[in-house]
Amino acid sequence: MKVKLATIEEAAMEDNAGELDETFRRNGCCLIRLKPTTSNVIRKAMEASVALFRQPAEVKAAFVDSTTRVGYRSVGIEYSQSLNRPDLMESLSYSIKHEGIIHGLAQGEAETEWRKSSRAGFQALDLIFIRLLNTLHSSVSPGRAVPYKPFPDSFSANGSFLQTNHYTSELMSRSILQDCHEDANLVTLLLSDADGLELSLDRSSFVGCSPPADCLLAFSGSLMTKLSRGRYPTVYHRVVRLPHVMERKSMMYFANPSPDEFLFPWGTGGEENLAQIAAESPQRFGLPKLA
Ligand SMILES: O=C(O)CCC(=O)C(=O)O
Numbered sequence: 001m002k003v004k005l006a007t008i009e010e011a012a013m014e015d016n017a018g019e020l021d022e023t024f025r026r027n028g029c030c031l032i033r034l035k036p037t038t039s040n041v042i043r044k045a046m047e048a049s050v051a052l053f054r055q056p057a058e059v060k061a062a063f064v065d066s067t068t069r070v071g072y073r074s075v076g077i078e079y080s081q082s083l084n085r086p087d088l089m090e091s092l093s094y095s096i097k098h099e100g101i102i103h104g105l106a107q108g109e110a111e112t113e114w115r116k117s118s119r120a121g122f123q124a125l126d127l128i129f130i131r132l133l134n135t136l137h138s139s140v141s142p143g144r145a146v147p148y149k150p151f152p153d154s155f156s157a158n159g160s161f162l163q164t165n166h167y168t169s170e171l172m173s174r175s176i177l178q179d180c181h182e183d184a185n186l187v188t189l190l191l192s193d194a195d196g197l198e199l200s201l202d203r204s205s206f207v208g209c210s211p212p213a214d215c216l217l218a219f220s221g222s223l224m225t226k227l228s229r230g231r232y233p234t235v236y237h238r239v240v241r242l243p244h245v246m247e248r249k250s251m252m253y254f255a256n257p258s259p260d261e262f263l264f265p266w267g268t269g270g271e272e273n274l275a276q277i278a279a280e281s282p283q284r285f286g287l288p289k290l291a
C-alpha cells in the first residue's frame with residue numbers, strides 16, 4: 001500500500017503555513033516539491049556521492065573517519081537492533097562542522113567533487129529546513145519573531161549531516177534492509193531514486209512512501225516532537241528490499257541544532273505533563289498504543 005501525503009511547493013511554504021501545520025500534526029511529514037534550481041543542486045550532490053560509491057574499495061576505505069563518521073561507511077549497525085542485523089547499505093556523510101576532517105580525508109577527483117557538491121547541497125537543504133521550521137513555528141506562535149536563521153548563522157548548521165545511502169543487490173541479503181527506527185534529529189529531508197522506504201504513521205502498519213523525482217519528503221524526528229511539545233508526531237520508518245529494485249540511492253539531510261545551544265520548547269503554557277500526554281496519545285512519541 002502507498003500513502004498519499006500533502007505536497008507543498010518549496011517556493012510557497014510560508015504561504016501554506018496552515019496546510020503545513022495540519023499535515024505535520026496529522027502525519028509528522030509532507031512532500032516538498034523543489035524548484036528546478038534547488039533540485040539540480042541537490043541531485044548533483046547525490047550524483048557526486050554515487051561517483052564515490054563506484055570507486056574501488058581501497059579508495060573508499062581511505063575515506064573513513066571512524067570517530068565522527070563523516071566520509072565513507074560500509075555496511076553497519078546505525079539503527080539496527082542487534083549486532084547480528086547490520087543495516088545493509090554503504091553510506092557517505094558530510095557535515096560542515098567536520099569539513100576540516102573531510103579535507104584531511106580527501107584523496108582524488110571523486111572526493112574533491114563530492115566535497116564541493118555536498119557543501120552546496122547541504123546549504124540548499126539547510127535553507128529549506130530553516131524555512132520549514134520557521135513556518136511551523138509561526139503556526140504555534142503566530143506573530144512571534146522568526147527565530148531561526150539560515151546558514152551560515154543557522155543554529156542547525158553545526159550539528160546537521162548530509163548522508164547518502166547506497167543499497168546494492170550484493171548487500172541486499174534480507175527483506176528488511178534498515179530496521180524500523182525514528183530519527184533522533186529535528187527534521188529529516190529525504191530523497192531517493194527507487195522504492196523501498198516505508199513509513200509507519202499509525203505505529204502498527206507500514207506504507208510505502210517514495211518521494212517523486214522532483215520532491216523531497218520532510219519528516220519529524222523525535223527532537224521535533226519534543227520541541228513542539230508533542231504537536232508534531234515522530235515518523236517511524238524502515239527500508240525494505242523489493243523484487244524490482246536492484247540498486248537504490250537515498251539522500252538525507254539530518255537537521256540538528258548546534259550541540260552547544262539551548263533549544264526552548266515552542267509556545268507557552270508552562271511545563272507539560274509529558275507522562276500524561278504520552279498516556280493519552282502514545283503514538284506522538286513513537287510508543288505503542290496502550291491497551
Ligand atoms: O535510505 C532511506 O531511504 C532511509 C534511510 C534512513 O532512514 C536513515 O538513514 O535514517
Ligand SMILES: [Fe+2]
Pocket residue numbers: 181182183237
Ligand atoms: Fe532514518
